[in-house]
Amino acid sequence: MVQQAGETADEAAAETVEEVAGEAAAEAAAEVSAERRELEEQRKLADEHYQRYLRTQAxxxxxxxxxxxxxxxxAKYASGKLIEQLLPIVDNFERAIAVSKDNSDHEALLKGVDMIFRQFDAVLAAEGLQRIESVGQPFNPEFHQAIMQVESEEHEEGTVVEEVQKGYMLKDKVLRPSMVKVSG
Structure with a gap:
């Protein structure tokens, strides 16, 4: 009887071990299954992020x-607006030349050319071009290019006495310095 009780206890213990092992295996399987689902979700998420990255890069x-x-x-067409504004001036020059061939009135031609020059000057001023005032100003190498030094009793030393070629600025940048004679 003792033997039977021992066998029953062993069987019960074995069954308990098997149950515990089965439960542990089931839990482990469930855990592995959950981990696989989590891994699969993370892979999908990583793939979505990668696809988003590729679209962003494109x-x-x-x-x-x-x-x-x-x-x-x-850069190719930047001067288009300016050229469009200059075309009426070109038209006026062509008209003045055509009229001057048929007419010998030099006074009218001069008046017409002066009007065209003022129109041209207004277009350039509207684009930000301005003349550099030089005569009577102190010599400034940023705006003036001295080509000669002359003696002058009416101007103090270092003053621009004559402008040989006009200088121009576009907004705040010197395009061409004035060529000047400076008192010495």
Whole structure:
């Protein structure tokens, strides 16, 4: 009887071990299954992020290409607005030349050319071009290019006494310095 009780206890223990092992295996299997689902979700998420990254990279490449093209087009056609404003002046010059061939009235031709010059000057001023005032000003190497030094009793030393060629600025940048004679 003792033997039977021992066998029953052993069997019960074995069954308990098997149950515990089965439960542990089931829990481990469930845990592995949950981990696999989590891993699969993370893979899907990583793939979504990678696809989003690829789209963003493609969008950026397209943006860069468009920007470069717009910059090239801007540089190519930047002078278009100015040229469009100068075309009426060219037309007026052509009219003045055509009229002067048929007419010997030099006074009218001079008046017409002066009007065209003022029109041309107004277009350039509207674009930001301005003359550099030189005569009577102190010599400034940023705005003036001295080509000669002359003796002058009416101007103090270092003063611009004569402008040989006009200088121009475009907004705040010197395009061409004035060529001047300076008192010495």
């Amino acid at each position: 969008d950026f490449d397209n943006f860069r290409r468009r920007s470069r093209q717009e910059k090239e087009d801007f």
